[in-house]
Amino acid sequence: MIDRVSGVPAYRQVASDLRNKIQAGQYAAGDKLPSERQLIVDYGVSRITIREAIGLLRAEGIVTAEHGKGLYVRAGVSVVRLSRSRLSRAARQDNQAFFLGDAEANAFKPTVQTTVRIEEAGLEHADALGIEPGSPVLVRDRVMSADGVVVQLATSRLPRDLTEGTQIEQGDTGAGGIHARLEEAGVVLHHHRESVATRMPTAEEAVLLQLPPGVPVLAVRRTTYDTTGRAVEVNDMTLVGNRYELVYDIPAD
């Protein structure tokens, strides 16, 4: 099974072979792969070599290992489409309410844990909000779960002078969320700018989001501007990569 003279490392050959079998449907999503010990026999290589091959497939996100049970072809996860045009005033909702709306649309049980605090703006967030470093900033930290599984982290930052005395500083911001409260306070929202990047999770995120190896995250920073061009909110969101898809509509003219 393994070509010893090709120059291709044995573990890569094993990985390729298993990958091909998975893609060919010989092992379907959710199927159990042969055990490590069986693979050792099948391919005639050592356990370390088999584990390196499996490690590749796990890093690619196509195989998962369950301790005491076996190796499985990762089942496709249901992807949630987030249509960002719903950020419009007509469908007013802050990210939390947004998340709750998604829950309804996608039939999962949502949970949101919120903590609110005030901090001094660091360089990065001061720059993003166009305020002086050290100015007071209201910070809303949210951990969002679907059916008990954490799927999204979000941290909103707003200049404190916009939020003082409003419901934004409460755990529950009320119907319509942060944006509705801002407009009630006389801030007229003009547009949002979302910046989307991807990376591997940090060690903490991997724990919080219960991420298996081989699953990247989407890092979205949404900055909301009012009609005077001032940034009134910066929302940093971390989404589990294999569960989300962001959809944007862009006019052609």
Added chain:
Amino acid sequence: MIDRVSGVPAYRQVASDLRNKIQAGQYAAGDKLPSERQLIVDYGVSRITIREAIGLLRAEGIVTAEHGKGLYVRAGVSVVRLSRSRLSRAARQDNQAFFLGDAEANAFKPTVQTTVRIEEAGLEHADALGIEPGSPVLVRDRVMSADGVVVQLATSRLPRDLTEGTQIEQGDTGAGGIHARLEEAGVVLHHHRESVATRMPTAEEAVLLQLPPGVPVLAVRRTTYDTTGRAVEVNDMTLVGNRYELVYDIPAD
């Protein structure tokens, strides 16, 4: 250095320790880490254990290994911001021209390799284009490089009846690209819909994009619609995750 009774695997302890030192600045971006043999001595564990620890850090994308040289803290890469509002008619450019424009803005030397072919629509693309499976589809495959490094793959698909006899079927689509040629042919573009997801690269993509381990990709599907609501182009793009950031503007109302 290693706590043998904590229950935390040695390789995780080693990884955490190195990660902390990197984050604390003890090893800066681009710095060389101690060699594997040195780490064996430092932590008093076997080479396999050290290599598993390094493997974690490589999967996280914060360390790279260079054969024969050593281990290095991955240097930050310059990120290219792609503002998607530039898809407007006023700034007309297809993805290739778009890419060339970016090159100018970001001072890198662009190269684009294009292949054109005709295929029968599969289920997925037929659905995306709203045509019958098996209908002829024009496919434009592009491999885009910056300073010789492949940074983006793109595959456009258009119903053949829209492209027959136009410059879209040539390697070079001319000024303004695909979209300009479509409008010349009487197709009035209405809007684009971009769907953004992230995942680990496939084995082929990892080779093509010369991706080190631990770097995910952004998978963007842009569907372009005309004023009759018909999908006229589906463009599947794969972007190197640590080099791109996508920026979208969303009106508040």
Added chain:
DNA sequence: GAGTGGTCTAGACCACAAG
């Protein structure tokens, strides 16, 4: 209890980079 993956050891030889 039997089988699974998780962790770990002490070696070995190879390919690559650099002085």
Added chain:
DNA sequence: TTGTGGTCTAGACCACTCA
């Protein structure tokens, strides 16, 4: 030539799952 990471072996014991 020396030192580096890359690959590989033949074991060992552990923790977990399930019958």
